[in-house]
Amino acid sequence: MSAILFDSVRVAHRVLIELMRNRRLLFFWILFPTLMLLLFGWVYADEYGGLGPSFTWTAPGILLGAAMFFSCLGGPVSLIVGERERRTLRRLLLSPLSGTAYYGGVVLAHLAIALGQAAIVYGLTYAAGGGFRGSVWLGALILFLSAMCYVGLGFFFGARFAGRTEDVTGPVAAVGVPLLVMGGTFFPVELLPPFLHTLAQADPIYHMNMALKAVAQEGADIKAIALNLFFLLGFAACSLALGTRAYRQMLGRERAGA
Amino acid sequence: MMIEMRDTEKSFGARRVLAGLDLSVQEGEVYGLLGNNGAGKSTTINILTGLIGSDAGEVSVAGRPPSAEIRTLIGVAPQEIALYQHLTCKENLRFFGGIHRLRGSTLKQHVDRVVDTLDLSEYGDARVSTMSGGWQRRVNLAVAIVHAPAIVILDEPTAGLDVQARYELWEFVRTLRRDGTTVLLTTHMMDEAESLCDRVGILHDGRILREGSIDALCRVIPAAELAEVDVEDIALLLCRAGALGIPVRRYGGRTTLLLPAKTTLADLIGQFEGVPLRSVTLRPVGIQQVFLELTQPNRVSEGVGSGSCE
Numbered sequence: 001m002s003a004i005l006f007d008s009v010r011v012a013h014r015v016l017i018e019l020m021r022n023r024r025l026l027f028f029w030i031l032f033p034t035l036m037l038l039l040f041g042w043v044y045a046d047e048y049g050g051l052g053p054s055f056t057w058t059a060p061g062i063l064l065g066a067a068m069f070f071s072c073l074g075g076p077v078s079l080i081v082g083e084r085e086r087r088t089l090r091r092l093l094l095s096p097l098s099g100t101a102y103y104g105g106v107v108l109a110h111l112a113i114a115l116g117q118a119a120i121v122y123g124l125t126y127a128a129g130g131g132f133r134g135s136v137w138l139g140a141l142i143l144f145l146s147a148m149c150y151v152g153l154g155f156f157f158g159a160r161f162a163g164r165t166e167d168v169t170g171p172v173a174a175v176g177v178p179l180l181v182m183g184g185t186f187f188p189v190e191l192l193p194p195f196l197h198t199l200a201q202a203d204p205i206y207h208m209n210m211a212l213k214a215v216a217q218e219g220a221d222i223k224a225i226a227l228n229l230f231f232l233l234g235f236a237a238c239s240l241a242l243g244t245r246a247y248r249q250m251l252g253r254e255r256a257g258a
Numbered sequence: 259m260m261i262e263m264r265d266t267e268k269s270f271g272a273r274r275v276l277a278g279l280d281l282s283v284q285e286g287e288v289y290g291l292l293g294n295n296g297a298g299k300s301t302t303i304n305i306l307t308g309l310i311g312s313d314a315g316e317v318s319v320a321g322r323p324p325s326a327e328i329r330t331l332i333g334v335a336p337q338e339i340a341l342y343q344h345l346t347c348k349e350n351l352r353f354f355g356g357i358h359r360l361r362g363s364t365l366k367q368h369v370d371r372v373v374d375t376l377d378l379s380e381y382g383d384a385r386v387s388t389m390s391g392g393w394q395r396r397v398n399l400a401v402a403i404v405h406a407p408a409i410v411i412l413d414e415p416t417a418g419l420d421v422q423a424r425y426e427l428w429e430f431v432r433t434l435r436r437d438g439t440t441v442l443l444t445t446h447m448m449d450e451a452e453s454l455c456d457r458v459g460i461l462h463d464g465r466i467l468r469e470g471s472i473d474a475l476c477r478v479i480p481a482a483e484l485a486e487v488d489v490e491d492i493a494l495l496l497c498r499a500g501a502l503g504i505p506v507r508r509y510g511g512r513t514t515l516l517l518p519a520k521t522t523l524a525d526l527i528g529q530f531e532g533v534p535l536r537s538v539t540l541r542p543v544g545i546q547q548v549f550l551e552l553t554q555p556n557r558v559s560e561g562v563g564s565g566s567c568e
Contacts, residue, residue, distance in 0.1 A: 005358070010356045014342065014349075021385070022346040087340035091401070094307050096329045097357040130295075255309040 004101045014078065017069065029113075033067035033121055036071040040186065052129025055233045059132075061213035064146055065185025066203060072110045072147045074172055076154030077241075079106060080250075089254055101249055103244065107151050114147045127201040131250075132212035134215035138222060142215065145232040146208045152239030159243070172233060184209045191201020259318075260285045260409055260440040261306060266315035268301055268464075275301045275313070278465035283457075285408075288431060288441040289454035290550055292448070298464040299444040303411055306442075307332055307548055320408060322527055330358055337473050342386040342548040347378055347397050350386060351404045358405035376430065392423045395562035399430065409440045410566045416450060448546040452561045458545060462553045477542045479551055480505065481516035485526055488536040489513060495533050502529055 019026060040058040047052040083089040090214055092102060118139075122132055132139060161171045180186070182196060183205025189197060200206040209230035214220035222229070261283035268276040276298050283289040293299050304310045310322035319328050328406055339351050339544055350367045360368055373382050376396050403410055412431070416424045434441050445451055451458050452472050459469035468475060489495045492513065499506045505516040517526070519542050523540055 006361075007357055010353065014345065014353050017349065018342060018344040038270060084341065088342060090336060091334075091340040091354070092336045092357070093309055094329060094332075095354065095357050095437045096326055098326070209407060255304065 004104065006110055007097050007101035008104035011102055012108035012112065012148045015106065015109035019109075021111070027069055029067070029117070030120060031069065033062050033117060034124060036066040037121055045144060050070050050129070054133075055125040055128040055130035056133070056217055057213070059127060059130065061185040061209050063121040064208045065183065066142075066182045066214060067121060068114050068146060068150060069176060069185075069205070070179060071113045071155075072150035073154045073176060074237050075110055075113065076106055076151050077158035077172060080155065080158030080247075084254070085225055093254060095215060099248065101203055103155070103247060106155070107148070110154075111147050114143055116138050118143060132216045135221070137154075138215050138225075139212060141229070142208065142212045142225075142232070145222065145229065146204075146212075147230060148236035149204045149208070149239050151235065152241070152243035155243030156239065156246045159246035173211075178207050179203050182206060189250040190241050207231045208233075225237065259283070259288075260320055261442060262316070263302070263305070263312075264316040266302075266305065266311045266317055268298075268305065268310070269313055273333075275418075275464050276305075279315070279461075279465050281459060281469075283440060283442055283467060285440055286305070286435065286438045286458045287434050288443060288454055290451040291444045291456040291461055292458055292545070293444070293445065293461035293554065293556045294446060297461045299461060300413070301464075302461070302474045303334065303413060303442075305417070306411070307334060316522045330405065332409045333402035333405065334409060334411045335402035335413065335415055337417055338378075339391075339394045341386045341394060341397055341401065344385060346383050346385050347375065347389070348382045350397060350401055354401045354405040355394065360405055368404050368406060372404045375433065376400045378550055384476075392419065395419065395423065395427075399427070403434075403439075407439070408432055410434055410440065411444075413444050414446070415443070416445070416447060433438050448544060448549060457519060460549055460552050466550045468548075472545055475545060475548045478548050479516060479543045481518065481543055483517045483520045484541050484547060485515040485517055486537075486539045486541065487513050487515060490534040490536060496534075498530055498533050507547075507550070509554060514547065 003190070036059060037055065040062060044054040048057050060064065060171045067151060082088075083092070130213050156177075157171050182192065182200045183189075183203045185205060189200055189206065189209075192200060209229040211225040211232065214225050214228075259282050261281065263281040266276050266281075267274070279298065279302065281302070282290075291302065292298055292454040301310070305312050306319055306324055306328060306404070307329060307504045317324055320331050320383060322328055342353070345353065348369055351372060352365060354366055355365045355563075373379050376399065378393075378396060378400060378438050381389055381393055381397075386397060389397070399412075399415065401411075416427055419427065428450070431441060435456075443450070443454060445547070457469060457471055458475060460475075461467070468478060487495065492508075494515065495505055499515060504518065507514045507516065515526075521540075523538060526540070527535065
């Protein structure tokens with residue numbers, strides 16, 4: 001168990017160092033949520049009575065949708081495809097590193113990235129006069145579950161569909177962007193027609209947004225968002241199981257074809 | 259025995275890749291696995307490292323069946339450069355050393371040692387992406403040996419290297435042998451096998467056709483010396499060779515005479531007087547001829563004897 005944990009930390013460390021060195025990617029991962037927060041903050045400033053309250057209202061959706069969607073879902077997809085293309089996946093397979101430890105390392109790394117992005121988004125929100133009204137621990141739990149949902153799906157897409165880097169964008173955009181729109185990332189879900197609003201109940205991003213907005217804006221407690229948390233817990237378990245299965249199948253294919 | 263495979267079979271669907279492979283590599287030996295593309299070299303490595311299982315037969319590495327655990331005993335240098343380009347040379351070594359169960363000061367010692375051994379100190383803190391292909395290949399090799407494995411598997415290690423880099427790598431393999439490391443080298447470069455290997459196994463269609471030392475294998479060829487000839491009239495050459503009792507082999511347009519005794523160029527040309535030879539090169543029997551003799555027997559053209567060869 002300690003070997004798995006140690007190896008997971010080592011993998012996470014490596015992923016984060018590589019990210020820090022990949023300045024262009026890092027820059028865009030910071031720029032994108034920053035621009036989105038500023039843009040939507042200004043769009044809703046009049047409606048919410050100033051930039052501060054508008055940022056408070058907008059920040060959860062931007063963090064979960066614009067920031068973590070691309071880092072925690074797109075990140076694992078690119079990572080797996082990159083490992084395959086650089087042949088390092090084969091090298092890892094030839095080492096004593098277990099698949100569980102690798103998976104754990106990628107999850108850890110993306111949790112760290114999500115925390116960094118949360119710091120940026122809420123740093124800007126506080127700077128604009130907005131804030132986070134509820135329990136920070138509850139907010140962290142929502143972030144954790146959201147990251148789990150995304151990473152599991154990222155593993156699934158990366159292992160299942162993305163053979164080359166060019167193949168990454170297609171499946172992520174085709175599935176992910178509609179989920180973002182339906183999940184109320186960029187505008188209130190109340191604007192959706194009734195049938196789409198009903199459909200949105202099955203969208204994990206909807207539950208991420210609802211839960212974090214309730215905690216951040218209204219200071220909701222765990223009971224108030226229990227339904228969202230249960231959904232996210234279930235979805236995280238399913239997506240991790242799906243991701244694990246796809247990852248194992250991919251390793252099987254890599255072993256046979258290596 | 260460090261590596262032992264007995265009657266090993268492996269198929270992928272209807273394609274039989276290993277067909278009763280027998281292979282044994284002794285401790286401290288440099289063993290060359292010679293084979294064309296598709297002969298089964300990669301599948302053999304994958305089975306030895308426990309990546310895939312065999313369908314039949316017995317396999318043992320350091321006396322144990324292949325598994326994830328024995329991977330700490332094995333270092334594999336893949337043919338392609340497989341490194342994290344954004345990490346430095348030492349960061350790659352630390353990462354791969356770490357996942358091979360090295361920790362703390364031991365890891366540091368191993369990294370320093372391998373940096374010294376492969377003369378990488380100048381590039382220790384350089385990112386791999388900034389290094390030339392030759393230096394990247396050196397790091398690729400360093401990663402394979404950072405955990406001081408008892409068995410090193412080098413998968414076509416000199417493919418794509420320039421001459422100087424090849425010779426440096428050869429020297430490194432000799433260092434490994436001096437240190438008592440068992441080396442399994444897959445290659446299709448015959449001079450590499452001749453220069454480095456204590457024993458060679460010729461792998462073809464999923465089984466070892468013949469194995470032994472270079473000298474022992476060369477005795478497969480019924481010749482004391484070879485003459486490579488370029489000739490205008492091949493029929494005339496075959497006829498004269500047949501009359502002289504000299505076997506002829508033709509592979510891919512190259513014609514080789516298997517000379518039963520050592521001779522001089524002048525004597526040989528004299529024997530073939532009247533046959534329009536464009537060039538003749540005498541050379542000793544080597545592993546390349548053995549390889550061709552064993553793997554392409556249908557390309558053998560024995561000389562046809564005749565009373566008059568006009």
